[in-house]
Amino acid sequence: MKFSSQEEYGLRCLLCLAREREGGGLAIPAISQAEGISTTYVAKLMRILRRGGFVKSARGKIGGYTLSRPPDQIVVGEVLALLGGRLFEPEFCDDHAGDLEVCTNSTDCSLRSLWRAVQFVVDQVLRKTTLQDLLRNEQKMTFWVSGLLNLSGEPNLKQLFKPL
Amino acid sequence: MKFSSQEEYGLRCLLCLAREREGGGLAIPAISQAEGISTTYVAKLMRILRRGGFVKSARGKIGGYTLSRPPDQIVVGEVLALLGGRLFEPEFCDDHAGDLEVCTNSTDCSLRSLWRAVQFVVDQVLRKTTLQDLLRNEQKMTFWVSGLLNLSGEPNLKQLFKPL
DNA sequence: ACAAATCTTGACAAATCTGTATAGATTATG
DNA sequence: CATAATCTATACAGATTTGTCAAGATTTGT
Known part of the structure; x- marks a missing residue:
């Protein structure tokens, strides 16, 4: 059981847009550079995300992509279902x-x-997680996830790192 | 995010052996027929399971495969980790x-x-599930899973069927 | 109108996963 | 020993996924 490449990279592209404050858009080359993915692959992923309704696109000289909704209203589970x-x-x-x-x-x-x-x-987990949640740093994210799972306190945090 | 074919069919082959009472073994053609998988594919999967330590093999005219341990001591999570x-x-x-x-x-x-x-x-979920658990029929399995997830009673059962 | 930057689309090549084929090694039985 | 049934191992073809390419369409600004 694995996450596919498309799920990982598609979600990263979306996160890239979410990091732009006030709905500012990004063009394909900007996303490509930020995430280290080729421009053509970004184009393919963004096309999927557009047809899934998560982003809006604008063509022309000042075109680019923007999120269709604020980051806290984009559910990660729905994004992953579209991509994978x-x-x-x-x-x-x-x-x-x-x-x-x-x-x-x-x-x-x-x-x-x-x-x-x-x-x-x-x-x-994925129904309760939005793009906004993924903008935290790892430490905050780990604590937040711990709350999601009805764990509490330091000892249980260690469970997140326990191998099978 | 998907389970791979190898995970599904490998686990099915193992279940086939678990259904044999008292550690009775099965040969490749028997497993093939029971699960509707080609003998050559069964052979490939059983090889993986043998090298992973979940089954023992015997060659020769009365050869075949048997589980290395009783079904209640084979953890599904470990099997799936090997296969996928x-x-x-x-x-x-x-x-x-x-x-x-x-x-x-x-x-x-x-x-x-x-x-x-x-x-x-x-x-x-997968750490607490053994081959033995998977021998139940679907209804018992659904209730058992419901208990695993700390759900209780009829209303919560419905959650298992709720789409994303 | 033109040029530059952008997104759009379908076809394509490379990598990986699935499943099959084939030849070989081992063992029970007569 | 000979045979038949079994597992073992590697190589191979087909299907799917991954990522790229190239030609086209749209929009802005001059």
Whole structure:
């Protein structure tokens, strides 16, 4: 299970715009330079983000990209879903009918339940995280995340660093 | 963010073995038929699982594969880490020193913190899930997962089905 | 009208992931 | 020993993802 390149770089481009105060826009070359991605790749990513409704574009000499909404109203989970799809797609195992019906294939469906459980906990985090939240530095971000997870105090912080 | 094919099919092969009571083994053709995967692909996956220490193999006419340990001692998170790697690799952003040091690059590191947070909640689920747990049917599995997530009762169950 | 800077689009090449093919090594059984 | 069934290992082709290229369209300012 990995984040795709498109998810990582797309989100970085969006963060780049979020860092511009008062909705100031950026052109592709500026984003490219700031993030160290080629201009053509930035163009491709921004096109996806535009069609997903997260940014607006303007052509011409003073054109560029701006966020469609303030950073605190752009949910990271929705951005990642656009760039990389969802972990658990409803079509994963279609042998069942109804919302809580039990599937005929117990093997597939125990996987299905597991996939859904993972999707659920991931959404718990990503639904509550906005671009604005990602503008903090790492230390603040770590404490904030700790709060998200209903952890409190120093000892639990260490859990964030514990390997599997 | 997706589970890879290798993660899904590898875990299915392992589940196939777990379903054999009393550590009875299975040969590649049997697993292939049970899961609908080609024998050659099963062979490739089982090789990975063997080198990861999750199964033992025996060659010859009465050979085949068996789990190295009982199903309740095989942690799904460890299996998936072998088959598909980790979401958050420690090398993700190496510009920092020490465990709680703040990275110089605030952008990279807010992503780093986010990735780590997602990894953390995923591990919360996958560390507590064993092959034995996955042998339940979907309904039992859904309730069990609900307990894992500190949810309780019918209303919260619905959360598992809520889209992003 | 023209030029310069910008975004837009589809096609393309390179890298990675998926799944298959093939040849070989090991072991039980007669 | 011979055979048949098994696992082992590497190499290979197809599909997908990643990232680039090139030609075009739009807008500003002169």
